[in-house]
Amino acid sequence: MSSNIRIQRICQQCGQEFTARTTVTQYCGDNCAKRAYKARKKASKVEASNRETDRMRNKPVEEIKAKEFLTIRDTALLINCSRQTVYNLIKSNVLPAVQLSDRKTIVKRSDIDKLFQLTPTTPIPEQPTPPPFDQEACYTLKQVQQRYRISEKALYELIRRQSIPQYRRGIHVFVPKKEIDVLLGPIL
Numbered sequence: 283m284s285s286n287i288r289i290q291r292i293c294q295q296c297g298q299e300f301t302a303r304t305t306v307t308q309y310c311g312d313n314c315a316k317r318a319y320k321a322r323k324k325a326s327k328v329e330a331s332n333r334e335t336d337r338m339r340n341k342p343v344e345e346i347k348a349k350e351f352l353t354i355r356d357t358a359l360l361i362n363c364s365r366q367t368v369y370n371l372i373k374s375n376v377l378p379a380v381q382l383s384d385r386k387t388i389v390k391r392s393d394i395d396k397l398f399q400l401t402p403t404t405p406i407p408e409q410p411t412p413p414p415f416d417q418e419a420c421y422t423l424k425q426v427q428q429r430y431r432i433s434e435k436a437l438y439e440l441i442r443r444q445s446i447p448q449y450r451r452g453i454h455v456f457v458p459k460k461e462i463d464v465l466l467g468p469i470l
């Protein structure tokens with residue numbers, strides 16, 4: 283570095299051309315050097331904040347499981363739902379919670395576990411498989427309407443209510459004679 287040299291350079295901060303006295307000078311003056319320093323500081327703060335956000339986002343569930351008192355965020359992460367869902371659970375008294383302050387609500391880990399113990403899992407009832415389609419053993423809807431003098435609407439309602447199997451073949455819908463006759467017969 284020599285003070286004898288004079289080089290034209292572009293300031294890295296303001297973009298103005300200036301005369302530098304050393305080959306490593308990046309800024310036109312103290313002001314720009316300070317501003318650049320502040321900008322670097324700010325950038326590194328933002329980066330640290332982003333890193334913190336990432337860390338929170340990837341906070342292992344195991345870490346939360348070890349805690350007895352959870353924040354709303356922890357709870358949401360633990361049961362894999364949105365924070366809004368957690369608030370809704372609390373509001374509807376499904377999940378007990380204590381509001382410590384306006385911005386802090388805590389949930390007991392054991393209450394979350396209870397949530398699942400108390401909810402009995404209802405087995406899905408097995409749907410009876412309808413017998414295979416046999417056209418000879420079926421009426422079309424039109425036939426049922428004519429035979430039993432029942433309106434289309436009433437017939438649809440009956441089929442729905444009684445869960446009568448329906449077979450669609452082309453433009454026709456067939457229903458088993460046996461079930462219809464039991465429900466609507468005998469013909470007077």
Ligand SMILES: [Zn+2]
Nearest residue numbers: 293296310314
């Ligand atoms: Zn400058």
